[in-house]
Amino acid sequence: MNPLRCGCLSDLYDKLVDLAKKRGVYWVSYEIYGGLAGFYDFGPVGVLLKRSIIDEWLKTFVYTFDFMVEIETPMINPQVVFKASGHEDHFTDPIVVCSKCGRVYRADHLIKEVTGINVEGASLESMWSIIVEKGVKCPECGGDLSKPENALLLFKTEIGPYRGQLGYLRPELAQGMFVDFKTVLNIARNKLPLGIAQVGRVARNEISPRQGLLRLREFTIMELEFFHDPSESRRDIEDYLGYVEGETLNVVTAESRERGFEEPVKLTVREAFEKGVVKNPWLAFWMGVGAKFVRSLGIPPEKTRFLEKLPHERAHYSAQTFDQEVYSSKFGWVEIAGYAYRTDYDLRKHMEYSGVDMFFFKRYERPLEVVKKRVAVDYKKLTEFLGEKYQSVLKSLQSMSQEELYEELSNKGYVLIGDVKLGREFFELREEKTLVHGEKIVPHVVEPSFGVERLLYILLEYSYTVVEDRVVLRIPPRLAPYQVAVFPLLAGGKEEHRAMSSLARSIVKRLREKGLRVVYDEEGSIGRRYARSDEIGVPYAVTVDHQSLRDNTVTIRFRDTRNQVRVEVDKLYDTILKYLEDNKMA
Structure with missing residues (x-):
């Protein structure tokens, strides 16, 4: 008898927690000191179950494909990494503080728990209006709540003793893979597409973690960054669609959510991108791989869906995001993975902050003959005309591209640098034929990211069965501890x-x-x-x-x-x- 199917759900979560501690799966950390919210220890059985989940993910997402590699990067990052990525400005959650007992709550979660209104991504002013209008109070003592404010979720640390360099514990694995992109690209013989995968520990200074393994301050994630040429996606993906043939995606679109409906539409991977529901073909592909992976954990397909995030819910780097969710008897729909189309945002930001070239040279199958527009400057004549202004004007001219300068002179007959007007007599315009063997592009990125502990909880919930008053965990054999x-x-x-x-x-x-x-x-x-x-x-x-x-x-x-x-x-x-x-x- 599976409690998920028999209606015996009222105490399933408590039974799972008891079983987990009794049989060495997991328990609250630092119990002898009263425990610490958001931290869990994993026992002999839990460690093996986590390792089995990780091995299955690596087999499904990484070791199956010739374009995938795995790396490992540090958990501690210098501040500049998260300045460049935008996390220092955007990786925040709204909080409220009880004026009576001092407890801190995540504002959007508390509002949803008390009122049922989903305010994820809403402005602080909107949340405050709902708190006032609905009379939301502290659930512990009934005290009044402060106005919402944003709290940074990055864990700070110092790199080196005695006022060392400011650093952060990574909240995701992605930045290590972006920083290493050029090195790994060279190792992979400068070929796209290229997937870089990583499994490791991350830390997020969650405001009020209260959902067991689902909301932790330190946890393990499995993540990959898939670098590709967006102009070649439709062609490149054809060689790999067979891997996800027959996979059906239950997709809840942003459009339907905005209309107030969350009934999923069933789509094949090909239908998902050909119909424009998923913007990037590779994003749809990895969603198909994710559906396959979750099914291998024993989760029925009808209990899984892909929920498209609304624009205000998406991370600052994402052009489109889907959460892969599994239905939990205790928590409702639970996010176990996120799929983000990060475009070229991260590579461009790291180029901007580091000054390092993150381009990929896309070589053409055949060289192309192109006409390039060139402008030669008559420096002698320019010096005589400008006098003391020569250096500053020359610097401005050199900041312009050859094409830009050519167009200005062709169309207007002059170029204006500040208050200095330079006519065509200072320049020679010419067109040169040349062979071009390729072009520099910044690859786009698709990212699937899974939380191991969330998957562990879901695996336990779906495996928990009672047979003649005896508990049986019906874990798929290859995943068993x-x-x-x-x-x-x-x-x-x-x-x-x-x-x-x-x-x-x-x-x-x-x-x-x-x-x-x-x-x-x-x-x-x-x-x-x-x-x-x-x-x-x-x-x-x-x-x-x-x-x-x-x-x-x-x-x-x-x-x-x-x-x-x-x-x-x-x-x-x-x-x-x-x-x-x-x-x-x-």
Whole structure:
């Protein structure tokens, strides 16, 4: 019985939290000091589950494609990185403070919780009007709230002791990949498209994190920046659409949201960009890959949607954004990933602040013969005419492009530099034929970004099942923290019991040597051991029994059906490997 389908939802979240702590998945950090909001520790099972999610993401998004590479960059960044990216000015959330108890709340979230009105991205004045009009008070003590103000969400630090350089903990992985773009491009032999992926820890100084794993101050994200030539997207993507063939996107458009409707339309990846619903073909492609990935976690397609952000909801760098959401019994629609079309914003900003060339040289298939317009300056005549003004006027002339200067002189017969009018007699205009082998472009970027902890919570919620009053986590086998549990049927002082334990331990050793994650348990009855392994989602339980000592065979019990098959010990590894490849739970 799955609580998501039977209506037994009232206490599912609390049961999940209890199970998570009991079985070593996660718990609140610094519990002995009363805990710290927005921080969680992950136990032996939680660490393995997170790693499985990350491995599945890497397999789906990175290792499948020849244009993808993975890098790692520091968590601490100098201030200039986030000045250039715009985060220092824009990475803020609105806050209100209780005048009575001093608690701080995120204003838009509090307004939605109390009134049901969605004010994400609205102005501070609009939020204040709603707070006054609806009488929104502090939910803890009923005190009056301050006027909303913006709070910077970047964690500050110092790089170096004794008044070191100001730095920030990164709130996203993206900037490390943008800063390294030219280096990685050279490593990748100067080819586009190019995807740079990264998995790592980030920090956001959230105002009032109150939703468990869904809103943390330190967490892990999986992100990629996909650099491409937007003029070639339609052509380049044709070679890869087969990977997402058959994937359906449930899309809630910004247009329908503005009309007050959130019913999704079903589109294939090709339909999404050919109909103009998704502006960039590669954005649609990665949304298709994301749909495939989330389905591999055991989430039904009908419980997933892509919600297009309204213009005022989008980040400052994005031309179009979709949130990939999964329906949660506790929290409603939960964002697990964001897909942003960042255009060339970030590369241009880093060029502006660093002075470093971030262009890509786009080589033509065949050289083009072009006519270039040139202007030669008669410096001698110019010097005689300008006298002391020569240097300042020359500097202004040199700041103009050849094409711009040519057009001015052709159309007007003169060029005006400040109050100085220079006629054509100071210049020679000519046209030159030349072969052009390519052009410099600034690549555009599409970005999918996933939160690992949010995915972990969603995976647990959808896996949680109750069978005859026993909890079973029906996690897809390849994502399970341990692929196999091994038990001796009986463990004790008798010679036969010691023989069972010895054979069981030798099987554990053999399976671990071959790369499987194995849990061994000989405490309590076999039924209790099955129950413990079910609670952490182990898909296959191997039992050494009396017959095993006679014919060197063991039973494999399937977690979801409790069916059992008998297998020779020598064939056990190959059998389990095949089950994992086939995702078999029969």
